Amino acid sequence: MVTFFGLDFAFANNGIVVLDGDAKIIRQDIIKTTKKQTDEMRLIHIRDYLSAIIKAEDVVYIEGLSYGSIGAAKAQMSAVHYVIRLFLHEREIRYKVIAPTVLKKFVTGKGQCKKDLILLKVFKKWGVEFDSNDLADAYSLARMALEDFENGKVR
Numbered sequence: 001m002v003t004f005f006g007l008d009f010a011f012a013n014n015g016i017v018v019l020d021g022d023a024k025i026i027r028q029d030i031i032k033t034t035k036k037q038t039d040e041m042r043l044i045h046i047r048d049y050l051s052a053i054i055k056a057e058d059v060v061y062i063e064g065l066s067y068g069s070i071g072a073a074k075a076q077m078s079a080v081h082y083v084i085r086l087f088l089h090e091r092e093i094r095y096k097v098i099a100p101t102v103l104k105k106f107v108t109g110k111g112q113c114k115k116d117l118i119l120l121k122v123f124k125k126w127g128v129e130f131d132s133n134d135l136a137d138a139y140s141l142a143r144m145a146l147e148d149f150e151n152g153k154v155r
Helices: 039-053 073-089 100-108 113-128 134-150
Strands: 004-008 014-017 025-032 059-063 094-098
Touching: 004 134, 014 039, 014 134, 025 039, 025 134, 039 073, 059 073, 059 134, 073 094, 094 100, 094 134, 100 113, 100 134, 113 134
Parallel strands: 004 059, 059 094
Antiparallel strands: 004 014, 014 025
């Protein structure tokens, strides 16, 4: 059975939502890391978590990098992003990187909006409520993956 993953990466709180083919949530989590861990330990923790749940037939949509990030945050975001992309590529898992503006447009109809608006729009559009922007973004990515799959846009 194909499942659809939405991954919203940050370095400390990483949102993950998994949907079945009927758009039912079968998993939602925040993968947490702490500043007490080295960057390498944090990356391994995220990779190992995903390795335990993603199967070869799944479809994974990842929110792309925010180019507005600065300093160490930009380096850390890039690291987690590319570690996960490499992990998916090596296992030949279908994935797509979705630009933040494209995700916002999919959910709200506009490419620019405040993060809190996503929570409201996800509830209005799909009737699903989250208390975390990370989970709302991940859910939206998973919905996009499912819809693209149903419309033949996923190879």
